[in-house]
Amino acid sequence: MHGLVNRAIEGFVRGCYGPQMWHDIAREAGLGFDEFEAMLHYDDALTDRVLERLADRLDQPVPMILENLGHYLVADPKAGAVRRLLRFGGAGFVDFLHSLDDLPDRARLAVDDLELPELVLHTAPRGRFSLICRGAHPGYPHVMIGILRAMADDYGSLATIEDAGPVPGGRRISVALVETAFAEARAFDLGGAERSGP
């Protein structure tokens, strides 16, 4: 598993549950170190052990933890670049949904060894979409659900986003758009100026 993904999990645990929690998880999972390096690769088994330990400690199922992780990556200011990079996908939530097909290729332009899940969007009538998410790791679709919910909020859109069950090699995520201008979108400045604001 790419270090960036592991690093995201680590950041999520540190940010939401504190450094001590992360320290304990790292020890219990037998990582042998306290910090993932974003630019290295790690055995998938390490990632799975971290998630298992986390599920045990939080008494939550792994898919729920992964949804929260996805939400954190977009919604928490501490999480850094993910939200901004996703917002480059389009001016509105629907544009953004259509940009997801390109997401793995976009990510590879910046980090060529980062394998993101394959995403295929199917459009249905009346603001309904289904997103097929197939990844090397079965956890990706759950992270994606969290990301999509947070991005809908970010764009000020009201949408229900749910896990619609397994498909070969991945899962189907259903997106039902209720309103595209439900709330005011969070500011997105192409040049990155909003980060220097108060």
Place this chain on the structure above:
Amino acid sequence: MTGGLVPALDRLCPMHLQMDEHGIIRHAGPSLCKLRPGAGLVGQPFLDVIGLRRAAAPVDLPSLLARAGEPLHLRFRAPPRTDFKGVLVTGLPGMAALVNLSFGIGIREAVQDYDLTVADFAATDLAVEMLYLIEANAAAMAASRNLKTRLQGAMIAAEERAFTDTLTGLRNRRAMDRVLDRMIGDGRHFALMHVDLDYFKAVNDTHGHAAGDHVLQEVARAMVAVTRAEDTVARVGGDEFVILFDRLDDRTRLDDVARRLIGRLEQPILWQGRKLQISASAGTALSRAYAVPDAERLLADADTALYAAKRAGRAQHMFFDPAMARMGQGAEPLPDASRA
């Protein structure tokens, strides 16, 4: 200009402008208007608002129009002096010329200066992809730099460990070899002192390895105390040490250091209420005695001097003398027990 064409042009080229035969801007695309709001563009002479970069001579309207179809490098005359890439075409109905502009490599600054959004770029424009890449690349580079810094720190720590004798904290054989090679390579004068403990084996045999380890640590302390910071003190064997004195080859001073060291090492070392007694002998070779100093040769000659010192009755220090080598050739090697 045909009415239907203007909205199409505004959509396809939101950064274009149209000028009449006098060079006056008659229309500007919506994104360009955002850069110079109000009367900043329309009604102004094009060449008053925008200048040509990399132009050999001042450009007037005919010479500008003559460059139709060529890539142009342009710049706003008033701040913010945004740079543009552009191309001018003629022959369209209702206008003398159309100039289409783009930000080129300065896109990041332009977007910040003018607060542009995704909607300000043509749907086919790669500007947003470019901005995305700039940002994604910066984030990836930051992560890489972070890793490099940490790896470098780890490498320095590993090297430090690789060059350190763990028991005494002195340099080890590998470190000594490196320093010696460097001194020779730099052509510096130096002295190489080989120090060998006497009676150390007896301490080890009688009081055990813990006592021996304690003695070695005390010896290391003494060696560091009598040498300068720029000297290299290395433990090169069980009870053998080499000291490299950088830029020091004064016999009187070196002999003084050796005697002070031996004097200190002859002081009983306290260990768990017991007094441990050792001594030491030393032999020194000076780099300036050789036309071309050689590490092996210097080590061997210091060793010869050391054994001459031992034969002379221990607790002695001697400088290497070529005569020793000749004497040493026929001499019986010292039995191991007497070395300890």
